[in-house]
Amino acid sequence: MKLFYNYQNQSQRMAFPGLLVILFPLFLPNLFGPLGRASPSIFSEWNAPKPRHLSLLKEALRRQISIKQQSEIWSPLANQGWKPCVESTNTPQLPKKSQGYIQIFLDGGLNQQRMGSACVVDFFVLLTIKICDAVAVAKILNATLVIPHLEVNPVWQDSSSFVDIFDVDHFIYSLRNEISIVKELPSEYSWSSREYYATGIRATRIKTAPVHASANWYMETVLPVLQSYGIAAIAPFSHRLAFDNLPMDIQRLRCKVNFQALVFVRHIRVLGEIIVNRLRHPPAKLHASGTEFLQERIDDPEVTGAGKFVVLHLRFDKDMAAHSACDFGGGKAEKLALAKYRQVIWQGRVLNSQFTDEELRNQGRCPLTPEEIGLLLAALGFNNSTRLYLASHKVYGGKARISTLQKLFPLMEDKKSIASAEELAMVDGKASLLAAVDYYVSMQSDIFISASPGNMHNALVAHRAYLNLKTIRPNMTLLGKLFLNKSMEWSEFQHAVLGGHKNRQGQLRLRKAKQSIYTYPAPDCMCQA
Secondary structure: OHHHHHHHHHHHHHHHHHHHHHHHHHHOHHHHOOOOOOOOOOOOOOOOOOOOOHHHHHHHHOOOOOHHHHHHHHOOOOOOOEEEOOOOOOOOOOOOOOOOEEEEEEOOHHHHHHHHHHHHHHHHHHHHHHHHHHHHHHHHHOOEEEOOEEOOEOOOOEOOOHHHHEOHHHHHHHOOOOOEEEOOOOHHHOOOOHHHHHOOOOOOEEOOOOOOOOHHHHHHHHHHHHHHHOEEEEOOOOOOOOOOOOOHHHHHHHHHHHHHHOOEOHHHHHHHHHHHHHHHOOOOOOOOOOOHHHHHHHHOOOOOOOOOOEEEEOOOOHHHHHHHOOOOOOHHHHHHHHHHHHHHHHOOOOHHHHOOHHHHHHOOOOOOOHHHHHHHHHHHOOOOOOOEEEEOOOOOOHHHHHHHHHHHOOOEEOHHHHOOHHHHOOOOOOHHHHHHHHHHHHHHOOEEEEOOOOHHHHHHHHHHHHOOOOEEOOOHHHHHHHHHOOOOOHHHHHHHHHHHOOOOOOOOOOOOOOOOOOOOOOOOOEEEO
Protein backbone atom coordinates (compact mmCIF):
# COMPACT_ATOMS: atom_id res chain seq x y z
CA MET A 1 0.00 0.00 0.00
CA LYS A 2 2.85 2.33 0.82
CA LEU A 3 4.54 1.44 -2.47
CA PHE A 4 1.34 2.25 -4.37
CA TYR A 5 1.04 5.58 -2.50
CA ASN A 6 4.64 6.54 -3.39
CA TYR A 7 4.06 5.60 -7.02
CA GLN A 8 0.84 7.62 -7.15
CA ASN A 9 2.53 10.61 -5.48
CA GLN A 10 5.42 10.41 -7.94
CA SER A 11 3.01 10.27 -10.86
CA GLN A 12 1.25 13.40 -9.63
CA ARG A 13 4.57 15.21 -9.28
CA MET A 14 5.51 14.27 -12.85
CA ALA A 15 2.09 15.21 -14.17
CA PHE A 16 2.26 18.73 -12.79
CA PRO A 17 5.33 19.89 -14.78
CA GLY A 18 3.93 18.09 -17.82
CA LEU A 19 0.72 20.07 -17.47
CA LEU A 20 2.77 23.28 -17.21
CA VAL A 21 4.57 22.47 -20.47
CA ILE A 22 1.19 22.09 -22.20
CA LEU A 23 -0.42 25.17 -20.69
CA PHE A 24 2.58 27.52 -20.62
CA PRO A 25 2.31 28.48 -24.31
CA LEU A 26 -1.38 29.26 -23.82
CA PHE A 27 -0.65 31.80 -21.09
CA LEU A 28 2.50 33.26 -22.70
CA PRO A 29 2.06 32.79 -26.46
CA ASN A 30 4.62 35.45 -27.40
CA LEU A 31 7.40 33.31 -25.99
CA PHE A 32 6.58 30.46 -28.34
CA GLY A 33 5.09 32.17 -31.37
CA PRO A 34 6.89 31.86 -34.71
CA LEU A 35 8.95 34.85 -35.66
CA GLY A 36 7.07 37.04 -38.05
CA ARG A 37 7.98 40.66 -38.53
CA ALA A 38 8.79 41.59 -34.95
CA SER A 39 11.37 40.79 -32.31
CA PRO A 40 12.21 37.10 -31.88
CA SER A 41 10.72 35.10 -29.06
CA ILE A 42 12.71 33.04 -26.58
CA PHE A 43 11.62 29.74 -28.14
CA SER A 44 10.95 31.01 -31.65
CA GLU A 45 11.82 29.51 -35.03
CA TRP A 46 14.83 31.81 -35.15
CA ASN A 47 17.68 32.38 -32.75
CA ALA A 48 19.77 35.49 -33.32
CA PRO A 49 22.82 34.22 -35.20
CA LYS A 50 26.30 35.41 -34.47
CA PRO A 51 27.81 37.70 -37.12
CA ARG A 52 28.53 35.62 -40.22
CA HIS A 53 31.45 37.80 -41.27
CA LEU A 54 33.10 38.34 -37.90
CA SER A 55 36.61 39.11 -39.14
CA LEU A 56 35.32 41.74 -41.58
CA LEU A 57 33.06 43.17 -38.90
CA LYS A 58 35.89 43.57 -36.39
CA GLU A 59 37.97 45.47 -38.95
CA ALA A 60 34.98 47.55 -40.06
CA LEU A 61 34.34 48.66 -36.49
CA ARG A 62 37.96 49.88 -36.31
CA ARG A 63 37.87 51.49 -39.75
CA GLN A 64 39.51 54.85 -40.39
CA ILE A 65 38.03 56.68 -43.36
CA SER A 66 40.26 59.27 -45.01
CA ILE A 67 38.96 62.76 -45.69
CA LYS A 68 39.51 62.16 -49.41
CA GLN A 69 37.38 59.01 -49.39
CA GLN A 70 34.62 60.74 -47.43
CA SER A 71 34.72 63.67 -49.81
CA GLU A 72 34.37 61.37 -52.81
CA ILE A 73 31.44 59.40 -51.42
CA TRP A 74 29.53 62.52 -50.34
CA SER A 75 30.18 64.55 -53.48
CA PRO A 76 27.04 65.08 -55.60
CA LEU A 77 26.77 63.70 -59.12
CA ALA A 78 28.32 65.76 -61.88
CA ASN A 79 26.06 67.01 -64.65
CA GLN A 80 25.50 64.10 -67.03
CA GLY A 81 24.20 66.15 -69.95
CA TRP A 82 20.51 65.32 -69.47
CA LYS A 83 17.62 67.33 -68.05
CA PRO A 84 13.96 66.62 -67.17
CA CYS A 85 11.76 66.90 -70.23
CA VAL A 86 8.11 65.92 -69.71
CA GLU A 87 6.12 68.57 -71.55
CA SER A 88 4.34 67.60 -74.74
CA THR A 89 6.05 68.36 -78.04
CA ASN A 90 2.71 69.79 -79.18
CA THR A 91 0.55 72.34 -77.38
CA PRO A 92 -1.73 70.14 -75.23
CA GLN A 93 -5.44 70.71 -75.46
CA LEU A 94 -8.51 68.85 -74.30
CA PRO A 95 -10.75 67.19 -76.88
CA LYS A 96 -14.00 69.03 -77.60
CA LYS A 97 -15.99 66.00 -76.46
CA SER A 98 -15.04 63.18 -74.11
CA GLN A 99 -15.71 59.66 -75.36
CA GLY A 100 -16.87 58.60 -71.88
CA TYR A 101 -15.58 57.66 -68.47
CA ILE A 102 -12.61 55.37 -67.76
CA GLN A 103 -12.72 53.62 -64.41
CA ILE A 104 -9.70 51.81 -62.94
CA PHE A 105 -9.87 49.56 -59.89
CA LEU A 106 -6.64 49.53 -57.91
CA ASP A 107 -5.72 46.71 -55.59
CA GLY A 108 -2.70 44.56 -54.93
CA GLY A 109 -4.09 41.37 -56.37
CA LEU A 110 -4.38 38.05 -54.59
CA ASN A 111 -0.68 37.22 -54.69
CA GLN A 112 0.33 40.50 -53.05
CA GLN A 113 -2.41 40.17 -50.45
CA ARG A 114 -1.12 36.70 -49.60
CA MET A 115 2.39 38.04 -49.20
CA GLY A 116 1.17 40.50 -46.61
CA SER A 117 3.18 43.41 -45.30
CA ALA A 118 6.30 42.41 -47.18
CA CYS A 119 4.72 43.88 -50.29
CA VAL A 120 3.44 47.07 -48.67
CA VAL A 121 6.08 49.27 -50.26
CA ASP A 122 5.97 47.43 -53.59
CA PHE A 123 2.18 47.73 -53.60
CA PHE A 124 2.42 51.47 -53.01
CA VAL A 125 4.85 51.86 -55.93
CA LEU A 126 2.73 49.70 -58.22
CA LEU A 127 -0.24 51.96 -57.49
CA THR A 128 1.66 54.96 -58.83
CA ILE A 129 2.52 53.03 -61.99
CA LYS A 130 -1.11 52.05 -62.51
CA ILE A 131 -2.22 55.66 -62.08
CA CYS A 132 0.36 56.87 -64.61
CA ASP A 133 -0.82 54.25 -67.11
CA ALA A 134 -4.47 55.08 -66.44
CA VAL A 135 -3.86 58.73 -67.37
CA ALA A 136 -2.08 57.63 -70.56
CA VAL A 137 -4.96 55.31 -71.53
CA ALA A 138 -7.49 58.09 -70.92
CA LYS A 139 -5.42 60.33 -73.21
CA ILE A 140 -5.24 57.66 -75.92
CA LEU A 141 -9.04 57.23 -75.84
CA ASN A 142 -9.95 60.91 -75.35
CA ALA A 143 -11.82 59.76 -72.25
CA THR A 144 -12.50 61.25 -68.82
CA LEU A 145 -10.60 59.56 -66.00
CA VAL A 146 -12.37 58.89 -62.73
CA ILE A 147 -10.06 59.29 -59.72
CA PRO A 148 -9.06 55.69 -58.92
CA HIS A 149 -10.33 54.15 -55.73
CA LEU A 150 -7.98 51.96 -53.71
CA GLU A 151 -9.46 48.84 -52.21
CA VAL A 152 -9.09 48.08 -48.50
CA ASN A 153 -6.41 45.41 -48.14
CA PRO A 154 -7.65 42.63 -45.82
CA VAL A 155 -4.11 41.67 -44.78
CA TRP A 156 -2.66 45.11 -44.12
CA GLN A 157 -5.94 46.54 -42.77
CA ASP A 158 -5.14 49.76 -44.61
CA SER A 159 -8.18 51.75 -45.72
CA SER A 160 -6.16 54.60 -47.27
CA SER A 161 -7.58 55.85 -50.55
CA PHE A 162 -6.07 57.86 -53.38
CA VAL A 163 -7.11 61.11 -51.69
CA ASP A 164 -5.40 60.04 -48.44
CA ILE A 165 -2.05 59.61 -50.20
CA PHE A 166 -1.97 62.09 -53.07
CA ASP A 167 -2.98 65.72 -53.42
CA VAL A 168 -6.00 65.30 -55.72
CA ASP A 169 -6.43 69.00 -56.50
CA HIS A 170 -2.79 69.27 -57.54
CA PHE A 171 -3.18 66.09 -59.63
CA ILE A 172 -6.19 67.46 -61.51
CA TYR A 173 -4.69 70.93 -61.94
CA SER A 174 -1.35 69.61 -63.25
CA LEU A 175 -3.10 67.61 -65.96
CA ARG A 176 -5.87 70.10 -66.75
CA ASN A 177 -4.61 70.64 -70.30
CA GLU A 178 -4.01 66.96 -70.96
CA ILE A 179 -7.13 65.03 -69.92
CA SER A 180 -10.43 65.53 -68.11
CA ILE A 181 -10.48 64.12 -64.57
CA VAL A 182 -13.43 63.83 -62.18
CA LYS A 183 -13.40 62.87 -58.51
CA GLU A 184 -16.65 60.91 -58.70
CA LEU A 185 -18.87 59.43 -61.38
CA PRO A 186 -22.02 61.41 -62.18
CA SER A 187 -25.19 60.01 -60.63
CA GLU A 188 -26.36 58.26 -63.83
CA TYR A 189 -23.29 55.99 -63.62
CA SER A 190 -23.33 55.43 -59.87
CA TRP A 191 -24.16 51.76 -60.49
CA SER A 192 -20.64 51.16 -61.87
CA SER A 193 -18.87 49.84 -58.79
CA ARG A 194 -16.64 47.02 -57.63
CA GLU A 195 -19.68 45.25 -56.17
CA TYR A 196 -21.61 45.54 -59.46
CA TYR A 197 -18.83 43.86 -61.43
CA ALA A 198 -18.33 41.18 -58.80
CA THR A 199 -21.87 39.80 -59.18
CA GLY A 200 -21.84 38.84 -62.86
CA ILE A 201 -20.54 39.35 -66.36
CA ARG A 202 -20.99 42.99 -67.35
CA ALA A 203 -20.71 44.51 -70.82
CA THR A 204 -18.92 47.58 -69.46
CA ARG A 205 -16.11 45.67 -67.78
CA ILE A 206 -12.87 45.09 -69.67
CA LYS A 207 -11.12 42.12 -68.11
CA THR A 208 -9.13 40.84 -71.08
CA ALA A 209 -6.51 43.59 -71.35
CA PRO A 210 -3.24 41.84 -72.23
CA VAL A 211 -0.06 42.65 -70.39
CA HIS A 212 1.71 45.57 -72.12
CA ALA A 213 -1.19 46.17 -74.49
CA SER A 214 -0.64 48.54 -77.40
CA ALA A 215 -2.44 51.81 -78.00
CA ASN A 216 -4.22 50.17 -80.95
CA TRP A 217 -5.62 47.46 -78.67
CA TYR A 218 -7.30 50.11 -76.53
CA MET A 219 -8.67 51.88 -79.59
CA GLU A 220 -10.06 48.64 -81.04
CA THR A 221 -11.36 47.03 -77.83
CA VAL A 222 -12.14 49.69 -75.23
CA LEU A 223 -13.23 52.62 -77.39
CA PRO A 224 -16.31 50.79 -78.78
CA VAL A 225 -17.45 50.05 -75.20
CA LEU A 226 -17.06 53.73 -74.30
CA GLN A 227 -19.03 54.79 -77.34
CA SER A 228 -21.82 52.30 -76.63
CA TYR A 229 -22.23 52.72 -72.88
CA GLY A 230 -20.41 55.95 -71.98
CA ILE A 231 -18.22 54.11 -69.47
CA ALA A 232 -15.64 51.32 -69.36
CA ALA A 233 -14.19 49.74 -66.24
CA ILE A 234 -10.79 48.10 -66.72
CA ALA A 235 -9.86 45.43 -64.20
CA PRO A 236 -7.31 44.01 -63.75
CA PHE A 237 -5.03 46.88 -64.66
CA SER A 238 -1.46 45.88 -63.79
CA HIS A 239 1.17 46.49 -66.47
CA ARG A 240 -1.56 46.84 -69.10
CA LEU A 241 0.15 49.42 -71.30
CA ALA A 242 3.19 48.84 -73.48
CA PHE A 243 6.48 50.67 -73.01
CA ASP A 244 7.36 50.70 -76.70
CA ASN A 245 5.80 51.93 -79.95
CA LEU A 246 3.78 54.68 -78.27
CA PRO A 247 3.66 58.34 -79.38
CA MET A 248 6.26 60.51 -77.65
CA ASP A 249 3.50 62.70 -76.19
CA ILE A 250 1.97 59.66 -74.44
CA GLN A 251 5.35 58.65 -73.02
CA ARG A 252 6.01 62.14 -71.74
CA LEU A 253 2.55 62.29 -70.23
CA ARG A 254 3.32 59.17 -68.19
CA CYS A 255 6.53 60.87 -67.03
CA LYS A 256 4.66 64.05 -66.16
CA VAL A 257 2.19 62.14 -64.01
CA ASN A 258 4.95 60.19 -62.27
CA PHE A 259 7.33 63.06 -61.55
CA GLN A 260 5.07 66.12 -61.33
CA ALA A 261 1.36 65.40 -60.96
CA LEU A 262 1.57 62.81 -58.17
CA VAL A 263 2.40 64.86 -55.08
CA PHE A 264 1.79 63.60 -51.55
CA VAL A 265 -0.87 65.21 -49.37
CA ARG A 266 0.28 67.99 -47.10
CA HIS A 267 0.52 66.06 -43.82
CA ILE A 268 2.82 63.47 -45.44
CA ARG A 269 5.05 66.24 -46.79
CA VAL A 270 5.09 68.02 -43.42
CA LEU A 271 6.04 64.84 -41.56
CA GLY A 272 8.66 64.09 -44.19
CA GLU A 273 10.19 67.54 -43.75
CA ILE A 274 10.25 67.13 -39.96
CA ILE A 275 12.22 63.91 -40.37
CA VAL A 276 14.57 65.40 -42.98
CA ASN A 277 15.30 68.47 -40.82
CA ARG A 278 16.09 66.33 -37.78
CA LEU A 279 18.40 64.14 -39.85
CA ARG A 280 20.24 67.18 -41.18
CA HIS A 281 20.24 69.10 -37.90
CA PRO A 282 20.14 66.56 -35.05
CA PRO A 283 19.64 67.85 -31.50
CA ALA A 284 22.90 68.12 -29.54
CA LYS A 285 22.73 65.06 -27.33
CA LEU A 286 24.84 62.02 -26.67
CA HIS A 287 23.50 58.84 -28.22
CA ALA A 288 23.33 55.83 -25.94
CA SER A 289 25.97 54.03 -28.00
CA GLY A 290 28.12 57.12 -28.56
CA THR A 291 31.11 58.70 -26.89
CA GLU A 292 32.25 62.23 -26.19
CA PHE A 293 34.59 62.01 -29.15
CA LEU A 294 31.77 60.84 -31.39
CA GLN A 295 29.57 63.69 -30.16
CA GLU A 296 32.29 66.20 -31.03
CA ARG A 297 32.48 64.71 -34.50
CA ILE A 298 28.70 64.97 -34.93
CA ASP A 299 28.66 68.62 -33.95
CA ASP A 300 31.75 69.58 -35.96
CA PRO A 301 30.62 71.42 -39.12
CA GLU A 302 33.99 70.75 -40.77
CA VAL A 303 33.41 66.99 -40.81
CA THR A 304 32.72 65.73 -44.33
CA GLY A 305 29.08 64.59 -44.40
CA ALA A 306 27.93 66.89 -41.61
CA GLY A 307 24.36 68.00 -42.28
CA LYS A 308 23.92 65.16 -44.77
CA PHE A 309 22.26 61.78 -44.51
CA VAL A 310 21.87 58.44 -46.27
CA VAL A 311 18.61 56.56 -46.69
CA LEU A 312 18.86 52.78 -46.61
CA HIS A 313 15.87 50.87 -47.93
CA LEU A 314 16.36 47.65 -45.98
CA ARG A 315 14.10 45.08 -47.53
CA PHE A 316 14.75 42.08 -45.32
CA ASP A 317 11.36 40.80 -44.23
CA LYS A 318 10.16 37.26 -43.73
CA ASP A 319 8.62 37.04 -47.20
CA MET A 320 11.86 38.18 -48.84
CA ALA A 321 13.94 35.78 -46.73
CA ALA A 322 11.63 32.83 -47.44
CA HIS A 323 11.24 33.51 -51.15
CA SER A 324 15.01 33.82 -51.68
CA ALA A 325 15.59 30.27 -50.33
CA CYS A 326 18.98 31.46 -49.00
CA ASP A 327 20.63 30.59 -45.69
CA PHE A 328 20.87 33.51 -43.28
CA GLY A 329 22.65 31.81 -40.40
CA GLY A 330 19.66 31.03 -38.18
CA GLY A 331 20.32 27.30 -38.07
CA LYS A 332 18.08 24.35 -38.87
CA ALA A 333 15.06 25.83 -37.08
CA GLU A 334 15.12 28.91 -39.28
CA LYS A 335 15.64 26.89 -42.47
CA LEU A 336 12.70 24.62 -41.68
CA ALA A 337 10.45 27.51 -40.69
CA LEU A 338 11.24 29.47 -43.86
CA ALA A 339 10.78 26.35 -46.01
CA LYS A 340 7.36 25.74 -44.44
CA TYR A 341 6.38 29.38 -44.88
CA ARG A 342 7.57 29.27 -48.51
CA GLN A 343 5.42 26.21 -49.17
CA VAL A 344 2.32 27.75 -47.58
CA ILE A 345 2.60 31.05 -49.45
CA TRP A 346 3.93 29.99 -52.85
CA GLN A 347 3.03 26.29 -52.82
CA GLY A 348 6.30 25.11 -54.32
CA ARG A 349 6.44 27.74 -57.06
CA VAL A 350 9.83 29.16 -56.00
CA LEU A 351 12.59 28.64 -58.54
CA ASN A 352 15.37 29.51 -56.08
CA SER A 353 14.59 26.49 -53.90
CA GLN A 354 16.17 24.28 -56.58
CA PHE A 355 19.62 25.76 -55.92
CA THR A 356 22.06 25.60 -53.03
CA ASP A 357 22.86 28.66 -50.95
CA GLU A 358 26.30 28.89 -52.54
CA GLU A 359 24.85 28.77 -56.05
CA LEU A 360 22.32 31.47 -55.22
CA ARG A 361 24.97 33.75 -53.73
CA ASN A 362 27.27 33.28 -56.72
CA GLN A 363 24.37 34.41 -58.91
CA GLY A 364 23.63 37.43 -56.70
CA ARG A 365 20.17 36.17 -55.82
CA CYS A 366 20.34 36.46 -52.03
CA PRO A 367 19.10 39.66 -50.35
CA LEU A 368 21.71 41.42 -48.27
CA THR A 369 21.30 40.99 -44.53
CA PRO A 370 21.57 44.05 -42.26
CA GLU A 371 25.10 42.92 -41.36
CA GLU A 372 26.10 42.67 -45.03
CA ILE A 373 24.63 46.01 -46.08
CA GLY A 374 26.44 47.57 -43.09
CA LEU A 375 29.75 46.13 -44.26
CA LEU A 376 29.06 47.40 -47.78
CA LEU A 377 28.37 50.93 -46.52
CA ALA A 378 31.50 50.86 -44.35
CA ALA A 379 33.65 49.70 -47.27
CA LEU A 380 32.23 52.45 -49.50
CA GLY A 381 33.53 55.06 -47.06
CA PHE A 382 30.72 55.87 -44.64
CA ASN A 383 32.06 56.27 -41.10
CA ASN A 384 30.38 55.88 -37.71
CA SER A 385 29.23 59.50 -37.67
CA THR A 386 27.05 58.94 -40.77
CA ARG A 387 23.40 59.81 -40.32
CA LEU A 388 21.60 56.72 -41.61
CA TYR A 389 17.81 56.63 -42.02
CA LEU A 390 16.25 53.19 -42.20
CA ALA A 391 13.34 53.05 -44.64
CA SER A 392 11.74 49.66 -44.18
CA HIS A 393 8.56 48.02 -42.97
CA LYS A 394 9.61 45.36 -40.46
CA VAL A 395 12.87 43.47 -40.48
CA TYR A 396 12.89 39.69 -40.15
CA GLY A 397 14.42 39.12 -36.75
CA GLY A 398 13.61 42.56 -35.39
CA LYS A 399 16.17 44.52 -33.38
CA ALA A 400 18.36 41.49 -32.82
CA ARG A 401 18.90 41.09 -36.56
CA ILE A 402 19.84 44.74 -37.11
CA SER A 403 22.07 45.06 -34.04
CA THR A 404 25.24 44.61 -36.11
CA LEU A 405 24.17 47.40 -38.48
CA GLN A 406 23.48 49.58 -35.43
CA LYS A 407 27.00 48.95 -34.12
CA LEU A 408 28.51 50.04 -37.43
CA PHE A 409 26.25 53.09 -37.66
CA PRO A 410 25.22 54.18 -34.15
CA LEU A 411 23.39 57.24 -35.51
CA MET A 412 20.86 55.09 -37.39
CA GLU A 413 17.27 56.33 -37.20
CA ASP A 414 13.83 55.36 -38.43
CA LYS A 415 10.39 56.98 -38.32
CA LYS A 416 9.63 55.93 -34.76
CA SER A 417 13.00 56.95 -33.33
CA ILE A 418 13.08 60.39 -34.90
CA ALA A 419 9.41 61.48 -34.81
CA SER A 420 7.06 61.56 -31.83
CA ALA A 421 3.91 59.46 -31.50
CA GLU A 422 1.84 62.62 -31.95
CA GLU A 423 3.64 63.47 -35.19
CA LEU A 424 3.13 59.93 -36.49
CA ALA A 425 -0.54 59.74 -35.43
CA MET A 426 -2.00 60.47 -38.88
CA VAL A 427 0.03 57.72 -40.60
CA ASP A 428 0.50 55.15 -37.84
CA GLY A 429 -0.91 51.76 -38.75
CA LYS A 430 -1.49 52.79 -42.38
CA ALA A 431 1.00 50.92 -44.50
CA SER A 432 0.55 52.97 -47.67
CA LEU A 433 1.04 56.27 -45.84
CA LEU A 434 4.11 55.00 -43.99
CA ALA A 435 5.58 53.91 -47.32
CA ALA A 436 4.81 57.37 -48.74
CA VAL A 437 6.69 59.03 -45.86
CA ASP A 438 9.73 56.82 -46.50
CA TYR A 439 9.57 57.63 -50.21
CA TYR A 440 9.47 61.36 -49.47
CA VAL A 441 12.46 61.17 -47.11
CA SER A 442 14.35 59.00 -49.61
CA MET A 443 13.90 61.64 -52.30
CA GLN A 444 15.33 64.33 -50.01
CA SER A 445 18.40 62.33 -49.00
CA ASP A 446 21.92 63.05 -50.20
CA ILE A 447 22.44 59.37 -51.01
CA PHE A 448 19.99 56.49 -51.38
CA ILE A 449 20.83 52.79 -51.31
CA SER A 450 18.61 49.74 -51.36
CA ALA A 451 19.68 46.43 -49.85
CA SER A 452 17.87 44.43 -52.55
CA PRO A 453 16.29 45.15 -55.93
CA GLY A 454 12.52 45.62 -56.01
CA ASN A 455 9.79 48.01 -57.05
CA MET A 456 10.68 50.63 -54.42
CA HIS A 457 14.32 50.42 -55.46
CA ASN A 458 13.41 50.81 -59.16
CA ALA A 459 11.05 53.72 -58.54
CA LEU A 460 13.58 55.67 -56.48
CA VAL A 461 16.46 54.88 -58.83
CA ALA A 462 14.35 56.31 -61.68
CA HIS A 463 13.10 59.37 -59.79
CA ARG A 464 16.56 60.24 -58.48
CA ALA A 465 18.11 59.67 -61.93
CA TYR A 466 15.51 62.09 -63.30
CA LEU A 467 16.78 64.70 -60.81
CA ASN A 468 20.46 63.64 -61.10
CA LEU A 469 20.77 62.54 -57.45
CA LYS A 470 23.32 60.05 -56.14
CA THR A 471 21.90 56.54 -55.79
CA ILE A 472 24.03 53.48 -55.02
CA ARG A 473 23.00 50.21 -56.66
CA PRO A 474 24.60 47.26 -54.85
CA ASN A 475 26.44 44.85 -57.11
CA MET A 476 24.64 41.75 -55.88
CA THR A 477 26.68 39.22 -57.85
CA LEU A 478 29.99 40.68 -56.67
CA LEU A 479 28.85 40.92 -53.06
CA GLY A 480 27.47 37.38 -53.07
CA LYS A 481 30.88 36.05 -54.07
CA LEU A 482 32.77 38.30 -51.65
CA PHE A 483 30.69 37.20 -48.67
CA LEU A 484 31.26 33.54 -49.55
CA ASN A 485 35.01 34.07 -49.06
CA LYS A 486 35.43 33.69 -45.31
CA SER A 487 39.20 34.27 -45.39
CA MET A 488 39.11 37.68 -47.10
CA GLU A 489 40.77 40.54 -45.24
CA TRP A 490 39.20 43.97 -44.85
CA SER A 491 41.60 45.78 -47.20
CA GLU A 492 40.92 43.26 -49.99
CA PHE A 493 37.17 43.41 -49.37
CA GLN A 494 37.14 47.21 -49.40
CA HIS A 495 39.20 47.39 -52.58
CA ALA A 496 36.82 44.98 -54.36
CA VAL A 497 33.74 46.88 -53.15
CA LEU A 498 35.07 50.26 -54.25
CA GLY A 499 36.04 48.93 -57.67
CA GLY A 500 32.75 47.11 -58.15
CA HIS A 501 30.63 50.17 -57.31
CA LYS A 502 32.56 52.92 -59.06
CA ASN A 503 29.99 53.12 -61.86
CA ARG A 504 26.92 52.22 -59.79
CA GLN A 505 26.32 55.53 -58.02
CA GLY A 506 23.65 57.19 -60.13
CA GLN A 507 25.19 57.14 -63.59
CA LEU A 508 22.34 57.44 -66.10
CA ARG A 509 21.33 54.31 -67.99
CA LEU A 510 19.25 54.64 -71.17
CA ARG A 511 16.11 52.55 -71.46
CA LYS A 512 16.27 49.60 -73.84
CA ALA A 513 13.40 47.95 -75.70
CA LYS A 514 10.77 46.38 -73.38
CA GLN A 515 12.33 47.96 -70.29
CA SER A 516 10.12 50.00 -67.96
CA ILE A 517 9.87 53.75 -68.37
CA TYR A 518 9.36 53.83 -64.58
CA THR A 519 12.84 52.38 -64.00
CA TYR A 520 14.75 54.02 -66.85
CA PRO A 521 13.48 57.59 -67.37
CA ALA A 522 15.92 58.47 -70.17
CA PRO A 523 15.40 59.13 -72.99
CA ASP A 524 11.57 59.21 -72.74
CA CYS A 525 11.34 61.59 -69.76
CA MET A 526 14.56 63.50 -70.38
CA CYS A 527 16.28 65.53 -73.07
CA GLN A 528 19.97 66.01 -73.75
CA ALA A 529 20.95 69.39 -72.35
